[in-house]
Amino acid sequence: MLSPAMTLGSSVRAKGILQEMQARLPAALKKAISLEGNEITLAMPARDKKAFDAAARTVAGVMMEAETLPVIPREIQDILAIKTSERHRWLADGRLKSAGTRTVRLNGRARRITFHVFDPKVVEDLLDRGVVEEWRVEDAEVKAEKRQKAAYQRRLARSLKKKMKPGEKAGQKVDEGAADLRGWGEFDRDGFLR
Numbered sequence: 001m002l003s004p005a006m007t008l009g010s011s012v013r014a015k016g017i018l019q020e021m022q023a024r025l026p027a028a029l030k031k032a033i034s035l036e037g038n039e040i041t042l043a044m045p046a047r048d049k050k051a052f053d054a055a056a057r058t059v060a061g062v063m064m065e066a067e068t069l070p071v072i073p074r075e076i077q078d079i080l081a082i083k084t085s086e087r088h089r090w091l092a093d094g095r096l097k098s099a100g101t102r103t104v105r106l107n108g109r110a111r112r113i114t115f116h117v118f119d120p121k122v123v124e125d126l127l128d129r130g131v132v133e134e135w136r137v138e139d140a141e142v143k144a145e146k147r148q149k150a151a152y153q154r155r156l157a158r159s160l161k162k163k164m165k166p167g168e169k170a171g172q173k174v175d176e177g178a179a180d181l182r183g184w185g186e187f188d189r190d191g192f193l194r
Contacts, residue, residue: 008079013079016069021059040059071120076118097119099122
């Protein structure tokens with residue numbers, strides 16, 4: 001039986017613990033273990049007593065360390081009810097602390113992937129404190145501030161464009177004395193003074 005301390009209330013975490021057990025078992029025994037709800041079941045024929053005892057020891061070992069197994073990305077997303085983009089943003093700005101990285105080879109492929117893992121105690125603390133909602137509010141405020149700044153910049157650019165004199169290019173000031181010179185307009189239009 002997987003306790004709430006092991007799964008942190010997540011069925012995805014429970015499946016991750018099952019996969020960890022399967023990874024430690026010999027290939028022939030991977031199908032002998034199953035998960036239904038929070039119940040782990042190891043079922044084998046009675047004639048395979050030695051193999052069953054070895055598998056039971058492996059499963060018991062994983063159960064002993066299940067509370068300290070690192071939390072992988074899909075599990076933390078399920079536990080904290082966050083999106084992938086939020087996880088990436090909070091990792092990048094340091095609000096979500098990584099406990100390191102893990103590199104795995106995908107089944108049937110030569111490609112390896114590396115991803116961040118998280119300490120289960122830190123994840124439990126984040127869940128208990130409810131900081132996810134605070135972070136979402138902070139993100140919304142930052143986003144609104146950026147929108148206001150961008151809108152101000154657009155208004156400023158439009159007002160500067162309206163104030164320009166005919167023949168003047170955006171972002172370019174016309175020298176008042178030079179504007180009176182004969183042929184200056186053509187010279188300035190060709191852009192030789194950049």
